[in-house]
Amino acid sequence: MIKVVLAIMVLVVLTVTSACNQDGVAPTIESSTVFIRPTMTPIPDLKSSSTFSVGLTYGNVSGNKYFPGSANIRDGAEPTAYQFEINSARWVIGSMGPRGEIVWSMVGDHGSNGVFRTAADGELVPTGAIYGSQLDELVPSMLLVGELTTDGNDPGAVRFEDIHADGRNHLLLGVRFEEFGDQTAITYRGLSTLYSLDVLPDAVTVIDGAVNLYSYAEPTHRYPHGALGDKTEWAALNAIPLSSENRKLRQHILQGDEVFEALFPLVADVNGDEVQEIVTTVSDPASGARLVVFDYDENGLSVIAESDPVGTGFRWLHQIAVAPFGPNGEIEIAVVETPHVGGIAKFYRLVDGRLELVASKAGGYMSHVNGSRNLDQAVAGDFDGDGAVELIVPSRYQKSLIALRRIGDSVEEVWEL
Ligand SMILES: [Ca+2]
Numbered sequence: 001m002i003k004v005v006l007a008i009m010v011l012v013v014l015t016v017t018s019a020c021n022q023d024g025v026a027p028t029i030e031s032s033t034v035f036i037r038p039t040m041t042p043i044p045d046l047k048s049s050s051t052f053s054v055g056l057t058y059g060n061v062s063g064n065k066y067f068p069g070s071a072n073i074r075d076g077a078e079p080t081a082y083q084f085e086i087n088s089a090r091w092v093i094g095s096m097g098p099r100g101e102i103v104w105s106m107v108g109d110h111g112s113n114g115v116f117r118t119a120a121d122g123e124l125v126p127t128g129a130i131y132g133s134q135l136d137e138l139v140p141s142m143l144l145v146g147e148l149t150t151d152g153n154d155p156g157a158v159r160f161e162d163i164h165a166d167g168r169n170h171l172l173l174g175v176r177f178e179e180f181g182d183q184t185a186i187t188y189r190g191l192s193t194l195y196s197l198d199v200l201p202d203a204v205t206v207i208d209g210a211v212n213l214y215s216y217a218e219p220t221h222r223y224p225h226g227a228l229g230d231k232t233e234w235a236a237l238n239a240i241p242l243s244s245e246n247r248k249l250r251q252h253i254l255q256g257d258e259v260f261e262a263l264f265p266l267v268a269d270v271n272g273d274e275v276q277e278i279v280t281t282v283s284d285p286a287s288g289a290r291l292v293v294f295d296y297d298e299n300g301l302s303v304i305a306e307s308d309p310v311g312t313g314f315r316w317l318h319q320i321a322v323a324p325f326g327p328n329g330e331i332e333i334a335v336v337e338t339p340h341v342g343g344i345a346k347f348y349r350l351v352d353g354r355l356e357l358v359a360s361k362a363g364g365y366m367s368h369v370n371g372s373r374n375l376d377q378a379v380a381g382d383f384d385g386d387g388a389v390e391l392i393v394p395s396r397y398q399k400s401l402i403a404l405r406r407i408g409d410s411v412e413e414v415w416e417l
């Protein structure tokens with residue numbers, strides 16, 4: 001049994017992998033824990049009335065790991081350490097409770113897990129009733145924190161829901177998936193529609209503000225990179241409009257040896273027109289990964305912009321967040337290119353129909369551990385209260401967390417925890 005003390009960051013999701021260290025030995029993490037009073041967790045409006053907040057390891061239902069608002073995790077935060085018996089922590093999920101407390105869920109290997117609740121001052125408080133299973137081999141469950149009950153001594157319930165896109169029973173914030181043989185019924189606002197979704201259990205579905213669902217689909221082995229847990233990647237991007245009368249599944253299918261190399265797309269307004277686009281990572285054996293941005297409307301999915309590729313096959317880029325990173329609040333896409341071999345933070349802007357690289361920094365940022373399904377170890381937001389957005393990424397070998405900020409036409413490391 002390995003003792004793991006988690007490094008908790010901000011309001012949500014610093015997720016911890018089960019990765020081995022350089023010697024191939026599972027690490028014992030005994031860092032002093034940084035405990036931070038969070039800003040309000042964004043509350044999606046798709047939750048039920050009994051749910052106070054929702055925690056997802058990938059940040060929020062859009063897949064965009066950007067948290068608007070402002071907090072200061074840098075100054076005055078007293079570290080608080082908690083120690084749990086857990087087999088190599090894979091994931092940490094957090095979400096806010098109705099009294100300003102935070103509910104934390106840790107998921108490790110082979111069924112080990114832990115749930116606890118901390119007050120705003122960092123003290124442990126009663127966890128409340130726990131329903132559902134938080135354990136999953138591939139994708140951690142969604143954490144739902146309930147409203148206060150009428151009994152003032154009850155902190156409210158904690159519930160876990162599967163969020164797979166493979167048609168097993170699950171609930172994604174008011175959207176219910178149920179499997180019927182090869183078909184999946186997706187129900188939203190009382191209307192059910194049947195689909196043949198060719199997905200696997202590690203695919204995650206994201207939702208945009210217009211209640212369109214997006215997920216990768218059509219597994220393929222034609223790009224055997226294996227950076228994200230297995231050598232199965234995706235040939236298709238699915239889009240399903242739930243707010244429409246016509247809930248027809250639309251697809252973009254990649255050709256040749258190309259694959260979508262990630263576990264979920266990201267939806268965000270990349271060009272400032274108040275309509276969300278879909279940001280994806282597409283890879284091929286000749287040139288490696290690149291960003292591809294799609295538009296979605298009643299005519300389906302269409303490519304509107306791409307970045308240059310990494311340039312070498314089997315070199316990945318980790319798309320993290322779309323946020324007003326620019327010095328004047330310009331919207332940019334933050335990625336870490338080759339997080340396993342050199343980790344370059346890069347920022348792209350959509351200009352004249354293509355994604356232009358506007359700034360980068362080669363700092364060895366290890367936002368992902370090769371072979372892990374945890375794509376959630378980086379986050380964007382104003383974490384020092386100065387109004388500017390930082391990108392928080394793990395340092396080389398994940399020894400610390402580094403805040404990166406766009407300054408002028410460069411990227412600077414502004415602080416470290
Ligand atoms: Ca847009």
Ligand SMILES: [Ca+2]
Pocket residue numbers: 381382383384385386387388389390
């Ligand atoms: Ca800031």
